[in-house]
Amino acid sequence: MSNPTAAILVIGDEILSGRTRDENMYYLAGVLSAHGIDLREVRVVPDDQSAIVEGVNALRCAYEHVFTSGGIGPTHDDITADAIATAFGVPIVVDPEAEERIRGYCAKRGMTYTVEEQRMARIPAGATLITNELSGAPGFTVENVHVMAGVPVIFRAMVGAVLPGLAQGRPLTVRDYRVQRPESSIAGELRTLAESYGDLTIGSYPSMLEGRSGTTIVVRGLDADRVTEAISALHDAFPA
Amino acid sequence: MSNPTAAILVIGDEILSGRTRDENMYYLAGVLSAHGIDLREVRVVPDDQSAIVEGVNALRCAYEHVFTSGGIGPTHDDITADAIATAFGVPIVVDPEAEERIRGYCAKRGMTYTVEEQRMARIPAGATLITNELSGAPGFTVENVHVMAGVPVIFRAMVGAVLPGLAQGRPLTVRDYRVQRPESSIAGELRTLAESYGDLTIGSYPSMLEGRSGTTIVVRGLDADRVTEAISALHDAFPA
Numbered sequence: 001m002s003n004p005t006a007a008i009l010v011i012g013d014e015i016l017s018g019r020t021r022d023e024n025m026y027y028l029a030g031v032l033s034a035h036g037i038d039l040r041e042v043r044v045v046p047d048d049q050s051a052i053v054e055g056v057n058a059l060r061c062a063y064e065h066v067f068t069s070g071g072i073g074p075t076h077d078d079i080t081a082d083a084i085a086t087a088f089g090v091p092i093v094v095d096p097e098a099e100e101r102i103r104g105y106c107a108k109r110g111m112t113y114t115v116e117e118q119r120m121a122r123i124p125a126g127a128t129l130i131t132n133e134l135s136g137a138p139g140f141t142v143e144n145v146h147v148m149a150g151v152p153v154i155f156r157a158m159v160g161a162v163l164p165g166l167a168q169g170r171p172l173t174v175r176d177y178r179v180q181r182p183e184s185s186i187a188g189e190l191r192t193l194a195e196s197y198g199d200l201t202i203g204s205y206p207s208m209l210e211g212r213s214g215t216t217i218v219v220r221g222l223d224a225d226r227v228t229e230a231i232s233a234l235h236d237a238f239p240a
Numbered sequence: 241m242s243n244p245t246a247a248i249l250v251i252g253d254e255i256l257s258g259r260t261r262d263e264n265m266y267y268l269a270g271v272l273s274a275h276g277i278d279l280r281e282v283r284v285v286p287d288d289q290s291a292i293v294e295g296v297n298a299l300r301c302a303y304e305h306v307f308t309s310g311g312i313g314p315t316h317d318d319i320t321a322d323a324i325a326t327a328f329g330v331p332i333v334v335d336p337e338a339e340e341r342i343r344g345y346c347a348k349r350g351m352t353y354t355v356e357e358q359r360m361a362r363i364p365a366g367a368t369l370i371t372n373e374l375s376g377a378p379g380f381t382v383e384n385v386h387v388m389a390g391v392p393v394i395f396r397a398m399v400g401a402v403l404p405g406l407a408q409g410r411p412l413t414v415r416d417y418r419v420q421r422p423e424s425s426i427a428g429e430l431r432t433l434a435e436s437y438g439d440l441t442i443g444s445y446p447s448m449l450e451g452r453s454g455t456t457i458v459v460r461g462l463d464a465d466r467v468t469e470a471i472s473a474l475h476d477a478f479p480a
Binding site: 010013014015016017018019021022025026028029030031032033034039040041042043044045046047051073074075076077078111114115116117119120150151172174182183184185186187188190191194195201202203204205206218220 | 250253254255256257258259261262265266268269270271272273274279280281282283284285286287291313314315316317318351354355356357359360390391412414422423424425426427428430431434435441442443444445446458460
């Protein structure tokens with residue numbers, strides 16, 4: 001596939017400890033797929049400077065886009081901005097535009113602008129802001145790394161702000177076909193069929209429907225006509 | 241923390257394409273936390289041989305335990321066993337005990353044992369089986385890597401079979417305290433408090449409750465008494 005490639009870096013002790021179930025990875029995976037961007041890897045790392053630096057450096061060299069989630073608030077455990085600056089070897093600076101936005105956000109809510117609010121205006125030198133309507137604190141982009149909030153509603157708003165600026169690929173066509181037979185009984189024929197559609201990805205997943213074990217076959221590809229052809233071939237090979 | 245460390249490798253195009261929301265990572269993260277095993281990293285990679293080999297080799301060298309999910313069925317896209325054998329540089333073999341189990345499973349259900357069923361008995365040489373009541377096809381363990389099914393109900397059964405054999409750490413004590421103030425207004429005091437409890441992890445998460453914005457502070461640590469102390473200190477610093 002020649003679509004742009006991407007990775008997600010989820011920064012979050014709350015995910016690794018099992019306290020919180022991931023939402024952002026699931027949301028962004030769906031959005032990227034619809035946008036024609038090929039999500040190739042996800043990593044979840046703790047709120048730990050060296051883990052973030054290592055993760056972001058590995059991913060930004062391997063994929064065209066990296067999206068991070070989490071750790072950009074005002075508290076002591078929000079260390080993502082510093083870690084990204086370290087990863088890129090640039091200083092961290094108070095961004096005047098970010099500061100103005102946060103001041104405006106505070107003024108509207110009758111909050112005092114303090115050194116704690118100012119922490120949220122600290123971004124790596126040379127980064128551009130990712131602004132959103134929901135929160136005063138912006139995300140930011142450094143080269144191919146898009147750094148966003150962990151709170152799902154704000155994460156989604158930031159994704160909405162970033163995506164229009166990215167090159168869009170061909171959206172993947174995904175279609176399912178369900179066979180009322182266990183996986184192993186269709187595996188041989190399915191393998192032959194998958195080989196003759198080498199330009200598509202054909203996945204096979206055991207599934208239960210009304211108490212009967214069957215197989216859901218998922219066909220994915222950039223060429224919608226070829227996906228339709230493969231689904232027809234599946235109909236022929238495994239009639240309902 | 242001196243608890244055993246762990247990582248999870250989720251193998252699944254269906255997660256990366258946004259089709260399926262992860263369940264296994266969330267489930268295992270909670271179980272490991274309760275078992276006193278410190279989950280330090282999760283990676284999600286596609287059903288791709290080199291991605292699996294690279295992921296498993298990076299993680300097995302960095303952490304005491306690696307748990308994988310997905311890709312051990314009978315179909316063409318089930319390439320995990322081969323990838324793990326490659327990662328360890330060992331041949332893949334048909335395991336007699338696995339074969340017997342799968343034969344028994346087929347016999348009980350009136351299914352013919354074919355070359356397709358036999359595929360599920362192929363494991364890396366030297367691996368030990370992870371058996372479960374729900375499925376004929378076993379998972380397996382090679383050194384510190386535990387290879388399990390992707391179907392959540394079977395994954396959970398395999399986790400149940402593996403865990404008793406692993407050294408258990410001290411379970412983490414996790415307690416929450418909610419403050420009815422926005423994060424930035426408590427960040428300074430919270431930082432000071434977090435510094436005096438450097439043996440604990442104190443996370444701060446913006447949250448909404450009944451339409452008011454507040455902060456949930458999560459305290460995690462191996463020493464339950466220290467966690468209780470920190471929660472008291474939070475009560476004192478931010479009275480309800």
